[in-house]
Structures are given as structure tokens and as C-alpha cells.
Amino acid sequence: MQTLTQTLTKQAVPDSLSQLILRLADCSKDISQAVRHGALAGVLGATEQENVQGETQKKLDVITNDMLKDALKAEGNVRGLASEEEDYVVEVNKQGEFLVCFDPLDGSSNIDINSLVGTIFSILPAQDGELTEASFLQNGRQQLTAGYVLYGPSTMMALTTGQGTQLYTLNPDTNEFLLTDEAVNISKDTAEFAINMSNQRFWEAPMQTYISELLLGNIGPREKSFNMRWIAAMVGDVHRVLCRGGIFMYPTDNKNPEKPYKLRLMYEANPMALLVEQAGGKASTGYGDILDIAPEEIHQRVAVILGSANEVDACLSYHGLDYSNEPDIA
Numbered sequence: 001m002q003t004l005t006q007t008l009t010k011q012a013v014p015d016s017l018s019q020l021i022l023r024l025a026d027c028s029k030d031i032s033q034a035v036r037h038g039a040l041a042g043v044l045g046a047t048e049q050e051n052v053q054g055e056t057q058k059k060l061d062v063i064t065n066d067m068l069k070d071a072l073k074a075e076g077n078v079r080g081l082a083s084e085e086e087d088y089v090v091e092v093n094k095q096g097e098f099l100v101c102f103d104p105l106d107g108s109s110n111i112d113i114n115s116l117v118g119t120i121f122s123i124l125p126a127q128d129g130e131l132t133e134a135s136f137l138q139n140g141r142q143q144l145t146a147g148y149v150l151y152g153p154s155t156m157m158a159l160t161t162g163q164g165t166q167l168y169t170l171n172p173d174t175n176e177f178l179l180t181d182e183a184v185n186i187s188k189d190t191a192e193f194a195i196n197m198s199n200q201r202f203w204e205a206p207m208q209t210y211i212s213e214l215l216l217g218n219i220g221p222r223e224k225s226f227n228m229r230w231i232a233a234m235v236g237d238v239h240r241v242l243c244r245g246g247i248f249m250y251p252t253d254n255k256n257p258e259k260p261y262k263l264r265l266m267y268e269a270n271p272m273a274l275l276v277e278q279a280g281g282k283a284s285t286g287y288g289d290i291l292d293i294a295p296e297e298i299h300q301r302v303a304v305i306l307g308s309a310n311e312v313d314a315c316l317s318y319h320g321l322d323y324s325n326e327p328d329i330a
């Protein structure tokens with residue numbers, strides 16, 4: 001089986017970018033070890049701190065954030081980084097060619113129940129001049145690389161450098177990522193959806209109608225029965241979509257009018273959208289492609305509807321084709 005290094009060479013990924021990807025991969029191996037030790041290492045539970053988004057940080061959120069920061073500082077070619085767990089963007093190296101955005105530990109509510117968590121990352125080109133938040137505000141199509149590492153029964157990495165989406169599995173005997181799916185292909189159709197149903201009453205009308213028709217199954221207008229899954233870690237739900245198709249949604253809701261969206265654009269939605277598009281799927285907010293959003297701030301949140309192309313289209317058909325209807329509730 002091909003190693004990650006061999007695949008990047010085969011794809012003719014420039015050396016500097018390959019080095020950075022390999023550095024992130026190495027760091028994820030250390031994170032995998034930290035996660036695996038769980039209660040033995042005293043890393044479960046919450047800290048007394050909140051991040052800039054008002055969320056209580058888990059100990060592992062902080063530990064994994066520090067591990068990634070240290071790895072990227074050691075890399076030498078990173079201009080700056082932005083993380084879910086950092087209030088502001090962090091300058092790393094004035095000569096660096098790349099910007100890295102990451103969610104060091106996605107699904108942190110799963111940590112204490114020994115369930116799926118992962119790391120999500122996105123690499124953007126650095127601009128000349130001073131590093132500011134604006135340096136990062138590039139749309140998702142500018143991403144040079146996007147990926148995640150899933151710390152599950154096996155540790156797996158999904159990666160795209162714009163040449164399809166590949167899956168790698170960490171060989172625990174050699175500590176090497178080996179290519180286990182060289183061209184992920186998300187099935188166009190699916191009978192599986194993922195959404196947090198407890199938010200149903202807070203959704204907009206198109207999503208209410210779409211989901212209620214899925215729930216009617218073969219006796220409803222879709223004339224097909226659907227299954228439902230919810231891992232409560234985007235990284236786990238998107239991984240399932242890459243492996244066997246499906247539609248994953250975290251739509252707009254009015255549960256908390258000040259926070260109509262949950263998922264973060266720069267280090268959750270954008271990297272996942274690129275992985276999904278590169279695997280033949282679609283990724284939308286309901287009113288336009290996620291990858292076309294012009295970001296306004298580093299911790300911006302967006303609605304997410306992604307996965308099997310025909311099912312995403314079916315969902316979008318309930319939203320109407322007139323994108324000017326987009327709700328002004330940001």
C-alpha cells in the first residue's frame with residue numbers, strides 16, 4: 001500500500017506543501033495517542049475557560065490546540081494560523097507561504113463518552129504584507145488542501161489537494177498513514193440523513209417540509225424510506241457520508257436568534273465542503289455553494305447541507321431556486 005508521502009509525490013504536490021501536510025499528519029498521530037490514553041492520562045473533562053465563542057473548553061480542546069500550534073511553529077513555512085480555540089489569528093513565521101485554519105478537536109462533547117472525535121484542517125495561500133484577520137478571509141475555493149483526521153476504532157485521514165479525495169488509515173504497527181481509498185466517490189443517491197432532530201421546531205419552513213417528507217418514507221411524496229444517524233461530531237458524520245453516502249445538515253435555526261448557525265465556516269464547513277465536492281458530492285448553505293461564500297470573519301458560522309449530490313439537490317429544491325430569498329439573520 002502507498003504511504004501518504006508516496007501519494008503526495010505521485011500527485012506532484014509541491015515540496016513545501018507536502019512538508020506541511022506531513023507535519024499535520026505527524027501531529028495527528030500524537031493527538032491520536034493523547035486521545036487514546038483518555039481517562040488514564042487525566043485529559044477528560046472541562047477546563048474552567050471559555051473560548052471566544054462562549055463555549056466551555058474541554059481539556060483536550062486546549063491540549064490538542066497547543067499540540068497543533070507547536071507543530072506548525074516548528075514547520076517553518078506557516079505564515080499564520082487560526083483555530084477554533086484561539087480568539088485571534090496567530091502570527092507564526094513572517095517568511096511562511098501558508099495559512100492554516102483548524103478545529104483541533106471536533107465533537108468535543110463526545111470526549112467524555114469515549115465516542116468519535118477528530119481534527120479538521122484547511123490550508124490557504126499566505127498573502128504578501130502584514131498578517132491580519134483579513135489575510136485569512138479567502139473563499140473556500142482558494143484552499144490548497146483540506147482534510148480531517150478521525151480518531152475512531154482506527155485513526156483515519158481524509159485529504160484533498162484538489163485531485164480527488166483520498167482516505168488513509170494509520171497503521172498502528174508502523175505509525176504510518178497508508179492509502180486505503182485513492183478516489184472517494186460519494187454515491188449520488190442515498191436513503192440516509194443526519195440532522196439534530198431536537199432542533200426541528202426552530203428550522204425555517206423549507207427544512208421543516210423537507211425533513212417531514214423524509215420521515216413519511218415510502219408512504220410520503222418521496223416514496224422511499226429513509227434511515228437517520230447523528231454522531232454529534234461533524235467529522236464522524238461527514239466520514240460516514242464519504243464512506244457510504246448520505247446527507248448531513250446543520251441548517252439555520254432560530255433557537256438563539258443571535259446564533260442562527262452552528263458550524264464554523266473557516267475550519268469546519270469549508271474544508272468539509274472541499275472534501276465532499278472533490279468526492280463528487282455537493283455542499284450548500286441552502287441558498288448557495290459553501291465554497292463561494294466570501295468570509296467576513298474568522299469565526300463566522302454558516303448553515304451546512306452536504307453529501308450525496310441528488311439528495312442535496314432534493315433538499316435545495318424545497319428552498320426554491322431564488323437565492324435572493326436568503327434570510328437576513330446573520
Ligand SMILES: O=P(O)(O)OC[C@H]1O[C@](O)(COP(=O)(O)O)[C@@H](O)[C@@H]1O
Binds near residue numbers: 103108196233235
Ligand atoms: O450539539 P449538536 O447540535 O449535536 O451539535 C453537534 C455539532 O457540533 C459540533 O460538535 C461542533 O464542533 P466542536 O466540538 O468543535 O465545537 C459539530 O462537530 C457537530 O456536528
Ligand SMILES: [Mg+2]
Binds near residue numbers: 103106
Ligand atoms: Mg468542530
Ligand SMILES: [Mg+2]
Binds near residue numbers: 084105106108
Ligand atoms: Mg472543536
